[in-house]
Each structure stands twice: as structure tokens, then as C-alpha cells.
Amino acid sequence: MWNEYSIGLAAAFACALVAFLALVWERDDLHKLLLVDLVETAALAVIALIGTDLSEALILPGLVVGIAELLALSQIYLVKEGYQQHRVKGLNIEVIMRSPATVIIATILAVYGIILSGFTGGAIAGLGIVFLLMSRSFSGDFHVLEMASGISWALWVAAFFVFMFAPEWWYLALMGAAIGILMKVITKMSLVGAMWGDQE
């Protein structure tokens, strides 16, 4: 009766129950939204309890639907409370604006990301560039970055075609895919950083 699955299920439902109780007592609309998001996590835990590859395949759509609803609801919340979007122009902290520390941190992150390579490396290097752009309130032309992103994506796809059609060139394809995804994630993340400071 009480095998591992049952115990896990009981634990997940207990978590969900605690979160639902909090939801009952909560009166603030925004807090309610956050609590509901918390409850969602318990649902993902129940799906994960299947413990096979199938659970992985089921969590993704579940997560996507949850996030879609969360986004829609938060948008409704903004509209109903009449909040406007405020301009964000970089991190207005004087120390960060002046000191060379941001450049050093960004460089370390970028170098470390390039060493890691691949998707994770791209994310870390991109984070460094986001940090730099945010702290310097950089305003410039991003067409080059967008173009680099597109070209690196094409490189990634081309590398996969090499995998399929000419497997003997696998090493070249591997390097191409790694560099392509690295460049792509770096540029995408830097664009995120740039767009953040560029509302309207």
C-alpha cells in the first residue's frame, strides 16, 4: 500500500494543500496570483512522480500551459489595477556606472561562458553582456547583434544537416553547432538586456 509512489504522492498533495490553505486566507490579489503559481509547482511534482521519460514529456506542456495562464493573468492584473509601464534606463547606481568592476565581471562571465560553450556557455556569456549593458545604459544600434544571432542560428541548423547527411564530418558539425548555439544565446540575451532599458 505505502510504496514510494504513494508516499511521494501524499507529500506532493500535502504541499498543495498547504498552498491552497494559504490561498484561502490571502486577501491581496497579487499575492493570490503568486500563491497559485506556487500551487502549480505541486502539480508538476505529481507529474514528475511518474518517474519515467514520459513524465518529462508531460511536464513540459503542463509547464507551458501554466506559464501561459500566469502571463495572461498578470497582464489582466496590470490592466485592472491601471498600472503603467515605467521607463527603465539601466541600473541607476552611481558606483556601478563609474567603476571598472562591471567590465571586469562582464569579461569574466564572457570568457567563462566561451570556455563552457554550448547553450549554458551562451547563457552565461550573454548574462555578462546583459549586466554590462544594463549598468552602462547603452543605447546604440542593435542590427549587428540581431544579424549575428540569425547567422549563428543558421550555422547551428547547418551543423545539424551535416550530422544527418555527412556523419563522417561529425567533429566539424559538433564544433559548428556548439559555436552557433553559443553565439545565438549570447546575442539573444544581450538583446534582452538592451530591450529592457528601451521601453517605448
Next chain:
Amino acid sequence: MNEIGGAPLFFLEFGDIVIYFTPFTLTLFLLALVFSVFVLVSRPERQIDIAFGGDAYYAKEISLSELRFRRFMSIACGLACMGAMVTGDVFDFTLFVSLVGICNVGIVAAVRSRHVQNAAYQYGLVALAGTVPMFAAAAMVAATTGTLSMLELAKGTATVPVAARALLVLGVMGEGMAPFYAAKAEMFRAPGAPYVIMCSLSSLLIFLRVAEVILLI
């Protein structure tokens, strides 16, 4: 095989995910289709308020952008409904139902009125909370029987625990049907008649289908 909805007429296989039409689900599917077409061609109602004690009345205008958005949401809701009616996979069913929920919230949230948006927000919270028992039920079905296919489950070789069925009904009630929000009468007084119908219709269809699913598996 347990044939609660009549003998299957047609199977459409995508790998192990099978879409099938029985006389029952085919009827529901056609109903959703017909109403989607109605929404596509109809024009929004122009609500008239009459001032008491005089001849004055005023008509509420609906802006083109609002109309477009709500029409789009209604059609999306119709499509999600059609999917939920004919799918033969428990998890796909729950996904379609949550799509219906999102679309329903979207249809009403487009109205630029404070209290309608408040109601839509509350309904959205219920819908979001409803995903928890719904996905949990689908996961429990997969974990206890090893399959999500309704056709396999209908053979009766593996029994779905009562708890999973109860959770499925609970989740679908919160997500795809609109009991909590039918009580918010203000919402149905919001202008934009043909589109709000889609909320009610989808609730009805989802209710009928979930009853069939529970009896089938």
C-alpha cells in the same frame, strides 16, 4: 470494449496518440464547429441602456480592436473545444481543457471595464488552481495504469483509481467549465453578446465530454 459513446466511426492516428470519433463525440465536435463558424461571421451586439423616466437611451460602442481580439479568442476557444471533444489521450484532453480556460478568461478580460476585469481575474485564479488537480489526475492515471490512451483504458484491463477520476472532474470543473463565474452576473452583462456565448457553450461541451471520459476509463 466499453462503448459509452457508441461504436467508434473513425480513427485518426498520430503515433500512439489516437483521435477518434464516436457518434457522441462527433455530435459535440460538430456543435463546436458550427458555433465557431457563427462566431466567425456574426457581428457584436450593441447593448442599449434605457434611462428610466424618459425617452433617452444610449448604445454602447465596441471598438474594432476589442472586437477583433474577442473574436479571435472565441475562435481559439472553439478550436480548443473541438480538440477536447475528439482527443483519445487523457493528457491531451487536460491540455485542451486548460486552453479553453485561457480563452474563456481572454474573451471576458478584453472588456474595458473595472468590475468585469476583476471578475475575469478571479476566474483566472480559479482556472489556474484548477490545473493542479487536473494535471495531477492525468499523471496518476499514467502512473497507475501505465497508459494515457482512452482506447486502452476502455478495455478495462487496468482500473483507474477513484481518486484520479475525482481529481479529473474537480480540475475540469475549475478550469474549463465556468460555474464560479456564471455567478458573477456582471460578466454576462458586459457588452459583446456572441462571444460570451462561446464561454457557456464550451462549458457545456467540456462537461459532457468529461462525463464520457470518466465513464469510459
